[in-house]
Amino acid sequence: MSQTALNLTAIAIFLMTMTALLGPMFNLSPTLPAIATFSLLGLATLDSFSLQGKGGTLVLDWFASFSPQHRDRIVRHEAGHFLVAHLLGIPVTGYALSAWEALKQKQPGQGGVSFDDTEVASQLAQGTISTQLLDRYCTIWMAGVAAETLVYDRAEGGADDRQHLHTVLSSLGFSAASVELKQRFCSLQARNLLQQNWAAYEALINAMRQRADVAECRNLIDSLTVTSSPVI
Known part of the structure; x- marks a missing residue:
């Protein structure tokens, strides 16, 4: 079962427990917890086998949108991905x-940045x-991950990013220890680039919140960055 399906199952159990406890206080029918639970469990099952986790991700993203x-x-x-990619010439x-935006762009997860990866795909x-x-x-x-850590001291996202890095490096013959070293090194590189171009990063965040198009975001970065060419 996918992590999304597990999350939906956890939500279903939580709702069942809470409605069972609070139902008598608000004169709720005892069938409501069962209906809600079976509906969410059904969605989790359908999502696992038919929607490849996308439906559950949309539901969880809707709940999270209130935060x-x-x-x-x-x-x-x-924005961290976007800025560093642009600085490094990708x-x-x-x-x-x-x-929802990610689904329309055929991306997984609750968000993402797309790159022109023709060169790296060809080499791989x-x-x-x-x-x-x-x-x-x-x-x-x-x-x-570096961007989140700089602001919040810890990252909640980035599991897919780490998995992608591990998968690619492992396929190239890197040992587990070498993968960890590369991850730490590149995290530090990303952190340094973000700190050196913090004004551009903050401006990019505001532009992305307003859903500025990619060209506008690129021009904004170019007007504010101190690192205008690839440094790696």
């Missing part, structure tokens, strides 16, 4: 800040990749 901090974390996380082609298809290009992409993948 301003959650939304702030998402935009800061994705073209950004789009971004999403909610599960041949079973090799230049050290410079690999370091750039690893730094971009870790930039969301």
Whole structure:
């Protein structure tokens, strides 16, 4: 069962427990907890087998949308990816800040930044990749976590980013220890880039909140960054 389905199951159990406890106080029918629970469990099952986790992600994202901090974390996380990718010369082609936007752009999760990854895909298809290009992409993948950590001291998102990095490095023959070293190194690189270009980062966050298009975001970064060319 996917993590999304597990989350839906947990919500179903929580709702069943709370409605069972509070139902008598508000004269709620005892059938309501059962209906709510079976509906959510049914959605979790359907989502696991038919929707590949997307339906559950939309539901969970809707619940999370009531938290301003959650939304702030998402935009800061994705802005970290966007800024670092642009600084390192990797073209950004789009971004999403909610599960619905991500679904429309055929991206997984509750948000994301899309890149023109033609070059890296071509090299990986041949079973090799230049050290410079690999370091750039690893730094971009870790930039969301780095951005969250700079603001909140810890990251809640980024599991998919870490998994992507681990999968790619493992496929290239990196040992587990080497993968961890690369992850830490690239996290530090991303952190440094963000700190050096903090004004551009904050401005980008505001632009992305207003759903500025990619070209506007790029121009904004170029007008404010102190690092205008790839440093890795």
